[in-house]
Amino acid sequence: xxxxxxxxxxxxxxxxxxxxxxxxxxxxxxxxxxxxxxxxxxxxxxxxxxxxxxxxxxxxxxxxxxxxxxxxxxxxxxxxxxxxxxxxxxxxxxxxxxxxxxxxxxxxxxxxxxxxxxxxxxxxxxxxxxxxxxxxxxxxxxxxxxxxxxxxxxxxxxxxxxxxxxxxxxxxxxxxxxxxxxxxxxxxxxxxxxxxxxxxxxxxxxxxxxxxxxxxxxxxxxxxxxxxxxxxxxxxxxxxxxxxxxxxxxxxxxxxxxxxxxxxxxxxxxxxxxxxxxxxxxxxxxxxxxxxxxxxxxxxxxxxxxxx
Amino acid sequence: xxxxxxxxxxxxxxxxxxxxxxxxxxxxxxxxxxxxxxxxxxxxxxxxxxxxxxxxxxxxxxxxxxxxxxxxxxxxxxxxxxxxxxxxxxxxxxxxxxxxxxxxxxxxxxxxxxxxxxxxxxxxxxxxxxxxxxxxxxxxxxxxxxxxxxxxxxxxxxxxxxxxxxxxxxxxxxxxxxxxxxxxxxxxxxxxxxxxxxxxxxxxxxxxxxxxxxxxxxxxxxxxxxxxxxxxxxxxxxxxxxxxxxxxxxxxxxxxxxxxxxxxxxxxxxxxxxxxxxxxxxxxxxxxxxxxxxxxxxxxxxxxxxxxxxxxxxxxxxxxxxxxxxxxxxxxxxxxxxxxxxxxxxxxxxxxxxxxxxxxxxxx
Numbered sequence: 001x002x003x004x005x006x007x008x009x010x011x012x013x014x015x016x017x018x019x020x021x022x023x024x025x026x027x028x029x030x031x032x033x034x035x036x037x038x039x040x041x042x043x044x045x046x047x048x049x050x051x052x053x054x055x056x057x058x059x060x061x062x063x064x065x066x067x068x069x070x071x072x073x074x075x076x077x078x079x080x081x082x083x084x085x086x087x088x089x090x091x092x093x094x095x096x097x098x099x100x101x102x103x104x105x106x107x108x109x110x111x112x113x114x115x116x117x118x119x120x121x122x123x124x125x126x127x128x129x130x131x132x133x134x135x136x137x138x139x140x141x142x143x144x145x146x147x148x149x150x151x152x153x154x155x156x157x158x159x160x161x162x163x164x165x166x167x168x169x170x171x172x173x174x175x176x177x178x179x180x181x182x183x184x185x186x187x188x189x190x191x192x193x194x195x196x197x198x199x200x201x202x203x204x205x206x207x208x209x210x211x212x213x214x215x216x217x218x219x220x221x222x223x224x225x226x227x228x229x230x231x232x233x234x235x236x237x238x239x240x241x242x243x244x245x246x247x248x249x250x251x252x253x254x255x256x257x258x259x260x261x262x263x264x265x266x267x268x269x270x271x272x273x274x275x276x277x278x279x280x281x282x283x284x285x286x287x288x289x290x291x292x293x294x295x296x297x298x299x300x301x302x303x304x305x306x307x308x
Numbered sequence: 309x310x311x312x313x314x315x316x317x318x319x320x321x322x323x324x325x326x327x328x329x330x331x332x333x334x335x336x337x338x339x340x341x342x343x344x345x346x347x348x349x350x351x352x353x354x355x356x357x358x359x360x361x362x363x364x365x366x367x368x369x370x371x372x373x374x375x376x377x378x379x380x381x382x383x384x385x386x387x388x389x390x391x392x393x394x395x396x397x398x399x400x401x402x403x404x405x406x407x408x409x410x411x412x413x414x415x416x417x418x419x420x421x422x423x424x425x426x427x428x429x430x431x432x433x434x435x436x437x438x439x440x441x442x443x444x445x446x447x448x449x450x451x452x453x454x455x456x457x458x459x460x461x462x463x464x465x466x467x468x469x470x471x472x473x474x475x476x477x478x479x480x481x482x483x484x485x486x487x488x489x490x491x492x493x494x495x496x497x498x499x500x501x502x503x504x505x506x507x508x509x510x511x512x513x514x515x516x517x518x519x520x521x522x523x524x525x526x527x528x529x530x531x532x533x534x535x536x537x538x539x540x541x542x543x544x545x546x547x548x549x550x551x552x553x554x555x556x557x558x559x560x561x562x563x564x565x566x567x568x569x570x571x572x573x574x575x576x577x578x579x580x581x582x583x584x585x586x587x588x589x590x591x592x593x594x595x596x597x598x599x600x601x602x603x604x605x606x607x608x609x610x611x612x613x614x615x616x617x618x619x620x621x622x623x624x625x626x627x628x629x630x631x632x633x634x635x636x637x638x639x640x641x642x643x644x645x646x647x648x649x650x651x652x653x654x655x656x657x658x659x660x661x662x663x664x665x666x667x668x669x670x671x672x
Contacts, residue, residue, distance in 0.1 A: 054513045080515035088506035094325045095318065106314045107514045149510075 007032045007157050007188030008053065013062035015048055022048040024211040030190055035183050037202030038192040045211040046192035047087055050161045054084045067156050080108065083155030085146050087162040093135025097126055097145055100134050101152060108153030115154045122178050123148045140171030160191040164198065176201040196296040207299050214302040222298050231271060232260030232291040235283045244278060253304050262297060315524030323528050333494065337486045337536045338543065344478035345548045352380060352442035358401045359386040362409040371451050380446050396433050403443050404431040468638050475548045480632035481605030483540055484625035487533055488599060491570030492577065493591040495529050499578035500587040518669045526571050533567050553639025562645065565652045566628045572659035579666040599625040627651045
């Protein structure tokens with residue numbers, strides 16, 4: 001294993017498909033033993049970056065090191081060191097759990113027994129069904145099997161491309177617990193997700209959109225450095241409320257966010273004044289409260305900053 | 309067990325668990341051989357024939373007896389001259405033999421002088437040229453030649469296939485088609501399936517050279533084709549009664565080269581196609597049609613328009629079918645099929661080289 005402090009080092013990578021720029025000068029570093037989250041909506045370029053880093057695609061510009069190895073020159077060496085779990089369910093549906101595991105072990109020249117300890121916490125959960133074909137597993141079980149297969153050769157860096165997409169909430173939470181266990185064993189993990197609420201489970205995250213990175217930091221930091229006052233507001237007529245808020249001069253931005261609309265205040269904003277205004281315009285059950293921003297608020301603010 | 313064998317085991321499992329494909333791959337040759345051998349044939353059989361005889365004498369009676377005893381003809385009966393048109397139009401008969409009213413006299417004249425006036429007339433329904441031509445030939449043999457035994461001008465021998473069995477002609481053709489179907493079509497689809505499901509990505513991001521995996525993928529199909537080769541040869545020999553007079557070793561060697569060629573073709577298709585359906589379409593459009601139309605399987609290469617002849621030369625099946633005909637039916641020695649063999653070897657090397665060059669261990 002290379003001794004450099006970084007598990008992944010991405011320098012200024014760009015990649016275009018025809019005219020669409022999928023990645024636009026992206027740079028980021030992943031420390032050893034860290035869970036790094038790539039967070040952004042569909043079309044942010046997450047999958048393209050993954051494919052470049054696991055050496056499936058060539059970058060148009062820029063360079064990157066994975067486990068200290070150059071993705072262009074040493075791609076064969078990288079391939080034996082990384083574990084890759086693509087976004088699509090990439091196992092053999094007509095093979096059983098056991099057969100899939102054995103095949104992927106063989107692929108990396110190891111046996112299931114050899115690295116059983118590493119995968120055991122995950123694999124044990126699906127082992128009772130090992131004679132079942134992978135195509136007949138539930139989403140959560142497929143995900144566990146895919147992770148076990150990606151881990152069986154004891155990789156030093158793990159690439160998980162949207163591992164929780166299409167998986168129920170309980171399994172998702174369990175999955176993140178598993179990732180934390182793996183980190184304890186020294187693995188470096190790059191994981192992507194479109195779910196903003198999963199950001200807090202990462203050590204550090206990169207928020208990205210349409211091929212470039214908006215910000216990189218720890219999720220706590222990102223929330224702490226959120227500058228501006230954020231309020232949650234609700235009323236009986238939520239849609240009418242949103243329209244009314246958008247016409248208010250003291251509100252920088254407002255958007256739906258579940259039970260409450262979130263609104264970002266400009267200076268001079270007075271919540272009591274707003275409430276009186278709304279009541280005067282026949283809005284009922286108006287409730288305003290100050291709230292602590294989450295990653296989604298950060299993301300939306302970064303996006304709107306960029307647009308202005 | 310070495311890792312290569314484990315890969316082969318995995319591919320075998322894929323095939324074994326896909327019952328439908330398995331069934332098609334193993335049954336298709338049997339069904340085709342039996343179909344072409346028995347049901348579909350270009351032999352002329354059951355020609356319905358009627359007779360017009362103004363005077364029913366002993367000479368004619370003998371001729372008609374010979375006719376009705378012949379397995380190729382079904383004797384319908386005798387009709388009057390006026391009915392000829394109606395019988396042919398309605399399709400009740402395919403051929404009508406009209407005897408001259410002084411038939412016996414004319415025949416005697418022929419026998420004495422070796423020449424004379426026409427003694428009988430064959431009227432054929434030529435809307436099916438094949439039946440008409442062959443039927444007229446048979447009638448000539450049965451009726452005219454028998455009467456003129458003494459002075460046969462031409463003597464014809466049908467070598468290698470004296471009974472003109474069409475199965476003899478089809479077996480090499482079917483072999484040429486089956487191996488392409490199984491080796492090229494099924495392998496290309498199997499490889500492209502991995503691209504489509506995304507497992508190819510995972511395979512590529514591993515220390516194993518993709519080529520190893522591809523070779524492992526081809527092995528079970530190769531074995532499957534060897535089983536088919538055995539089945540076809542056994543059926544051809546013992547069910548269809550094909551002489552198989554050529555050297556068995558040569559038959560097998562040429563067939564193995566053809567299998568390798570088909571596998572290379574499959575690999576090439578898999579490098580082009582991104583979806584299984586595309587692989588299937590390419591296989592069907594680029595391979596099946598030319599094989600059926602241009603390989604000489606159905607239509608002789610010699611009869612093709614000049615434009616199509618060079619095209620047929622690049623259809624691998626043409627050379628394989630040619631070689632198999634010579635080996636299975638004519639009993640030719642290896643020296644006589646050397647040209648076919650070398651062309652097949654050359655094509656295999658060329659296809660493999662292109663396929664390997666195009667085969668990329670990245671996604672682009």
